[in-house]
Amino acid sequence: MPGKVFRAAVIGLGRMGSTFDDEITRGGQFFMPYCHGPTYVASPHTDLVAGADPHAEQGEIFADRWGLERGQIYADYREMLEAERPDFVSLCTTARHRAAIMIDAINAGVKAIWAEKPFTLSLAEADEVLELGTRKGVAIAVNCSRRYNVFFNQARRMVDEGELGEILQITAYTQCNLSHNGSHAIDAMRYLVGGDVEWVFGEMESDEKAAGEEDLMGNGYLAFDNGARGFIRGTHTGAAPWEFDLIGTEGRVRNLAQGMETQYYRWVPGGLRNQGLPARAPFPLPTHIPSSGLSVIEDLVDCIETGRQPRCSGQDGRKALEIAIAMRESHRQGGRRVDLPLADRSLRILSSEILSDAVPARVRRMQSK
Amino acid sequence: MYRAAVIGLGRMGSTFDDEIQQGGTIFLPYCHAPSYVASPHTELVAGADLHAEQGAIFAERWGLSAQHIYSSYRDMLAAERPDFVSICTTARHRAAIMKDAIEAGVKAIWAEKPITLSLAEADDVIDLGARNGVAIAVNCSRRYSPFLSEARRMAQQGELGELLQITAYTECYISHNGSHAIDTMRYLVDGDVNWVFGEMESDEEAAGDEDLRGNGYLAFDNGVRGYIRAMSTGTAPWEFDLIGTEGRVRSLANGTDTQYYRWVPGGLRDEGLPARAPFPLPLSIQGTGLSVIADLVNAVETGSDPHCSAEDGRKALEIAIALRESHRRGGRRVDLPVDDRSLRILSVEIGGDTVPARVRRLRQEPVVA
Ligand SMILES: NC(=O)c1ccc[n+]([C@@H]2O[C@H](COP(=O)([O-])OP(=O)(O)OC[C@H]3O[C@@H](n4cnc5c(N)ncnc54)[C@H](O)[C@@H]3O)[C@@H](O)[C@H]2O)c1
Numbered sequence: 119m120p121g122k123v124f125r126a127a128v129i130g131l132g133r134m135g136s137t138f139d140d141e142i143t144r145g146g147q148f149f150m151p152y153c154h155g156p157t158y159v160a161s162p163h164t165d166l167v168a169g170a171d172p173h174a175e176q177g178e179i180f181a182d183r184w185g186l187e188r189g190q191i192y193a194d195y196r197e198m199l200e201a202e203r204p205d206f207v208s209l210c211t212t213a214r215h216r217a218a219i220m221i222d223a224i225n226a227g228v229k230a231i232w233a234e235k236p237f238t239l240s241l242a243e244a245d246e247v248l249e250l251g252t253r254k255g256v257a258i259a260v261n262c263s264r265r266y267n268v269f270f271n272q273a274r275r276m277v278d279e280g281e282l283g284e285i286l287q288i289t290a291y292t293q294c295n296l297s298h299n300g301s302h303a304i305d306a307m308r309y310l311v312g313g314d315v316e317w318v319f320g321e322m323e324s325d326e327k328a329a330g331e332e333d334l335m336g337n338g339y340l341a342f343d344n345g346a347r348g349f350i351r352g353t354h355t356g357a358a359p360w361e362f363d364l365i366g367t368e369g370r371v372r373n374l375a376q377g378m379e380t381q382y383y384r385w386v387p388g389g390l391r392n393q394g395l396p397a398r399a400p401f402p403l404p405t406h407i408p409s410s411g412l413s414v415i416e417d418l419v420d421c422i423e424t425g426r427q428p429r430c431s432g433q434d435g436r437k438a439l440e441i442a443i444a445m446r447e448s449h450r451q452g453g454r455r456v457d458l459p460l461a462d463r464s465l466r467i468l469s470s471e472i473l474s475d476a477v478p479a480r481v482r483r484m485q486s487k
Numbered sequence: 488m489y490r491a492a493v494i495g496l497g498r499m500g501s502t503f504d505d506e507i508q509q510g511g512t513i514f515l516p517y518c519h520a521p522s523y524v525a526s527p528h529t530e531l532v533a534g535a536d537l538h539a540e541q542g543a544i545f546a547e548r549w550g551l552s553a554q555h556i557y558s559s560y561r562d563m564l565a566a567e568r569p570d571f572v573s574i575c576t577t578a579r580h581r582a583a584i585m586k587d588a589i590e591a592g593v594k595a596i597w598a599e600k601p602i603t604l605s606l607a608e609a610d611d612v613i614d615l616g617a618r619n620g621v622a623i624a625v626n627c628s629r630r631y632s633p634f635l636s637e638a639r640r641m642a643q644q645g646e647l648g649e650l651l652q653i654t655a656y657t658e659c660y661i662s663h664n665g666s667h668a669i670d671t672m673r674y675l676v677d678g679d680v681n682w683v684f685g686e687m688e689s690d691e692e693a694a695g696d697e698d699l700r701g702n703g704y705l706a707f708d709n710g711v712r713g714y715i716r717a718m719s720t721g722t723a724p725w726e727f728d729l730i731g732t733e734g735r736v737r738s739l740a741n742g743t744d745t746q747y748y749r750w751v752p753g754g755l756r757d758e759g760l761p762a763r764a765p766f767p768l769p770l771s772i773q774g775t776g777l778s779v780i781a782d783l784v785n786a787v788e789t790g791s792d793p794h795c796s797a798e799d800g801r802k803a804l805e806i807a808i809a810l811r812e813s814h815r816r817g818g819r820r821v822d823l824p825v826d827d828r829s830l831r832i833l834s835v836e837i838g839g840d841t842v843p844a845r846v847r848r849l850r851q852e853p854v855v856a
Contacts, residue, residue, distance in 0.1 A: 144755055286721045289654065289714070291730070319684045319704065319818065321712070337712055339684065339704055347686075347702055349654070349714045356651045356732040357748055357761045365656070367721040376755045383722055390509055390741050396722040453684060455818025 124229070124419070126164040127204035128154045129195045129219055131171040131180040132478045134234050134261075135210035147267065147360075147377035149409050154208040154232065155184045157411025163419045168202040170195035173481050195219060199226035206418065209233040212475040213297075217243035220258070224250050230257040230418040235301040237435030240466030241443065244436040251432060257421035259414055259428035260435035262305035266413040268404045269380045270309065273364060273371040276382075276402070277312055283368030285311055288340075290350040291358040295333035296442040297467035300352055304438040305430065310364045310371075313344035314437070317457045320445025323353055328449040333470035338445040370396060442467060488530050489594070489784070491523040492569035494560045494584055496536040496545040497843045499599050499626075500575035512632060512725075512742030514775050519573040519597065520549045522776025528784045533567040535560035538846050560584060564591035571783065574598045577840040578662075582608035585623070589615050595622040595783040600666040602800030605831030606808065609801040616797060622786035624779055624793035625800035627670035631778040633769035634745040638729055638736040639675055641747075641767070648733025650676060653705075655715040656723040660698035661807040662832035665717055669803040670795065675729045678709035679802070682822045685810030688718060693814040698835035703810040735761060807832060 128135045138153035151157040158166040169180045170192040177191035192198035199207070199222060207223045209216055209231060217238045223231055224247075231251070237260050238244040251258050264270045276282050288311050292303035308315065320338035322328035328336075340348035355361075360376040370383040380401045388395040417428050427433065440458060443465045448456045477485070493500045503518035516522040523531040534545045535557040542556035557563035564572070564587060572588045574581055574596060582603045588596055589612075596616070602625050603609045616623050629635050641647055653676050657668035673680065685703035687693035693701075705713030720726075725741040735748040745766045753760040779793075786793045805823060808830045813821045842850075 141756060147755060283721060286719055287656070287716055287723070291652070317818070319686075321684075321704070321706065337704070339686070339702070339714075341686065347716065347718070349704075349716075351652055351712065351714075353712070354651055354732070356648060356730050357735040357750065358652070358728075358730045359754075359758070359761065363723075365721050365723045367719070370722040375760050378755070378760065385722065389724075390511065390513075390743070391506060392508075393724070395740050395743070396724065453682070453820030455684075 124164050124205035125167045125202065126158040126206035126208070127168040127170070127198060127202055128158070128166070128208040128210055129170045129198070130210035131169045131176040132210065132480060135169070135208065136180050136183060144378070145407070148263070149407055151409050151411045152263070153411065154210055155180060157409070157415060158206070159184055160409070161412055161415045163415055164206055167204060168192065168198050170198040173478060175481050175484055176478060196222055199223060203227070205229045207231055212471045213239055213469045214472040214475060217247050220247045221250055224254050224256050228256060229422050231259070232414055232418060233258060233260050233435070235260055235262050235435060236297045236439055236469045237301070237432065238439065239468060240464060241436070241440060241460060242463040244439060245463055248432045248436060255425070257418050257428055258432035259418050260430050260432060261414065262302050262430045262434065262438065263410045264302060264306040265309050265430040266410045266417070267377065268407050269373060269377060270306065272402060272404055273310055273373070273380070274312065276369065276371065277310065277364070277366070281369055282364065282366030282371065285344065285346045285364065285366045287365040288346060288348045289363040290348070291355040291361040292350065292352055293355040293359065294335070294352050295470040296336055296352055296445060297333045297439060297469040298471055300442050301435070301438040303350060303352065304441045305434055306362055307340065307348050307350065308434065308437065310362060311342050311344065311346045311348065313342035313346055315340045315441050315458055316343050317341045317455050318441060318444045318448055319453070319455050320448040321453065322446055322449040328446055331466060331468050333467050334446065336445055336449065338448070340441065371401070439467070489528055489570035490532045490567065491529040491571035491573070492533040492535070492563060492567055493519050493523070493531070493573040493575055494535045494563070495574065495576035496534045496541040497575065497845060500534070500573065501545050501548060509743065512629060514772055516774040516776045517628070518776060519575055520545065522774065522780055523571070524549055525774065526777050526780045528780055529571055532569060533557065533563050535563040538843060540846050540849055541843060561587055564588060568592070570594045572596050577836045578604055578834045579837040579840060582612050585612045586615055589619050589621050593621060594787045596624070597779055597783060598623060598625050598800070600625050600627050600800060601662045601804055601834045602797060603804065604833060605829060606801070606805060606825060607828040609797070609804060610828055613797045613801060622783050622793055623797035624783050625795050625797060626779065627667050627795045627799065627803065628775050628779070629667060629671040630674050630795040631775045631782070632742060633772050634738060634742060634766070635671065635675065637767055637769060638738065638745070639677065641734065641736065642675065642677060642729065642731065646734055647729065647731030647736065650709070650711045650729065650731045652730040653711060653713045654728040655713070656720040656726040657715065657717055658720040658724065659700070659717050660835040661701055661717050661810060662698045662804060662834040663836055665807050666800065666803040668715060668717060669806045670799055671727055672705065672713050672715065673799065673802060675727060676707050676709065676711045676713065678707035678711055680705050680806050680823055681708050682706045682820050683806060683809045683813055684818070684820050685813035686818065687811055687814040693811055696831055696833050698832050699811065701810055701814065703813070705806065736766070804832070
């Protein structure tokens with residue numbers, strides 16, 4: 119340590135590429151630096167060397183903010199890959215172009231990709247990227263960032279070390295479109311349970327939505343291979359915003375209100391017939407709170423050096439998408455259980471973020487002024 | 488004063504309250520005989536049980552002379568002409584006894600749960616009861632809990648906003664104590680179930696008629712969605728979680744804690760935070776059994792439906808059966824009502840009910856004089 123310093127570039131210089139952290143005034147879900155630009159600047163492992171975005175406004179703001187020369191900003195990411203030969207590349211466009219850019223980045227010889235979520239639009243795209251990435255030995259991390267949140271890590275450690283006993287249930291109240299932020303919700307469920315989903319049942323917000331390819335809300339029941347069962351409510355959650363509830367035979371962890379509070383329960387003597395009462399105990403605090411973004415980079419650096427998979431790998435990104443699609447299939451098939459993996463790889467969800475992504479939100483705001 | 492008699496002089500008929508050390512779900516008097524004795528509306532006049540041991544204990548405990556204890560409930564009905572009759576046998580004989588009681592001219596029936604084994608039996612009883620104008624209450628007693636009634640009042644008066652979700656972690660057999668769990672979900676949501684999806688503990692269990700564990704997803708006609716986990720619940724024993732747009736009520740650990748959450752300003756992006764506020768306490772708490780009797784007296788005198796009517800009992804059974812049907816059909820959504828009325832669940836309580844548990848114990852340990 120610090121060892122080699124990697125050359126890092128960001129593709130897509132909007133919110134997640136550059137300024138998302140400005141929106142966040144409180145920790146819990148996110149610890150700073152969180153998004154890509156500031157993380158590369160802060161990390162001892164990386165030098166931020168370039169950015170690419172077709173909108174010149176985005177490039178200018180990025181260069182000013184993160185201290186790059188105009189010559190380090192590119193309109194065409196292919197040119198950037200060619201000229202800068204980055205080791206790390208962040209993919210912060212919307213999901214519309216993610217697969218194509220990842221393929222180009224892999225072919226350009228990058229060592230690591232830090233991709234935003236959702237991973238891709240279709241399963242076929244995800245398959246192609248993963249196949250190529252594996253062949254070329256590129257480490258691909260997807261930014262389902264709860265895997266890099268120390269409270270979630272602590273909950274998972276408790277699972278792994280048996281402190282919660284046998285894991286029975288994971289419930290997520292996570293209002294979202296199933297591909298867009300559903301990628302976070304579903305991935306966090308898989309992460310906490312430490313298992314894979316064998317089949318699902320899903321109900322979507324309407325038959326019309328379920329029939330189409332647009333991103334959509336829905337609820338579902340997930341059967342994990344380790345016996346745990348999951349319930350996800352992605353439709354409106356009212357007074358239960360973004361909550362995960364992990365229930366085991368010996369303990370329970372609840373992560374509430376977008377990660378702003380984490381609770382731990384364990385048995386104490388008592389109860390109606392002395393069968394015990396679950397009582398709240400202090401959640402074991404971590405010894406320090408690492409930044410989410412820096413943790414991703416540490417993870418990717420280690421993957422480059424050891425060849426292992428990142429904590430939130432491309433496979434994890436594909437699985438979140440596949441589960442979301444399977445829940446929609448369940449509805450499409452009249453409400454029946456759907457087994458994974460899905461045979462039809464052409465299935466896709468047009469993640470809600472791509473809706474009006476021809477001109478990014480910040481550029482629209484600047485143009486309307 | 489109404490003349491009251493109990494049929495089935497076992498735990499619920501007579502001594503169940505001795506097992507309860509703590510309030511919450513249950514407040515005493517809870518079971519049938521002590522409630523009739525304590526109520527200002529009723530006088531306990533007779534009991535009937537096949538087993539003489541049960542009758543002797545009952546007579547002694549509740550101050551009846553031996554001639555008011557019958558081994559044949561039909562003899563009892565004919566000789567005593569009770570106004571109120573409690574049916575505290577296991578569910579095996581409940582339908583037959585209810586029909587005999589209705590035909591003997593009782594005014595009110597306080598029936599244990601589950602109401603019957605099959606849907607056809609429930610249909611029969613409800614039909615005959617309606618024709619004879621008999622008030623029938625089923626002892627899914629959470630409807631008479633001051634805390635859950637308060638939660639329902641809050642829901643009905645809009646204090647929780649629009650209701651979205653009811654989650655039940657209620658480890659049980661889906662007919663036996665599932666009758667409580669499912670009924671409470673219906674009660675809190677104040678809606679009816681249109682369709683369900685269910686997963687049972689195993690294909691073998693789902694194929695048979697024996698009572699069984701399972702989980703399910705419930706679609707209510709008012710838009711609310713329900714999730715019930717009746718498989719093992721570990722550190723989340725008997726919990727109900729009612730979530731609305733404006734507030735949330737959680738009933739925890741078998742009713743020993745009730746929590747209320749509402750929005751306060753704050754949150755990650757100032758979108759508000761759900762904060763715990765004091766749950767509105769009732770002004771007084773009366774024994775659960777006394778509330779049932781008062782409810783039945785009101786039903787007899789005004790013709791209104793009891794809070795937990797026979798119809799409610801039938802619906803709980805029908806939902807449990809539909810959950811199992813969903814599994815039987817390979818995991819697909821099942822609409823209610825269920826067409827096949829011959830479907831039944833052999834509620835777990837009827838296993839080994841030829842000799843009641845207390846009588847078995849007495850016979851094992853002969854009393855030393
Ligand atoms: N509402 C509740 O909270 C609650 C709690 C416990 C049990 N229960 C229900 O109460 C019912 C009884 O359970 P229990 O634990 O009291 O059982 P138990 O075995 O202690 O009592 C049942 C009694 O019924 C008698 N009986 C059977 N057939 C009869 C007949 N034809 N005529 C007269 N007596 C007859 C038996 O001899 C026995 O004494 C069950 O349906 C159970 O599900 C309800």
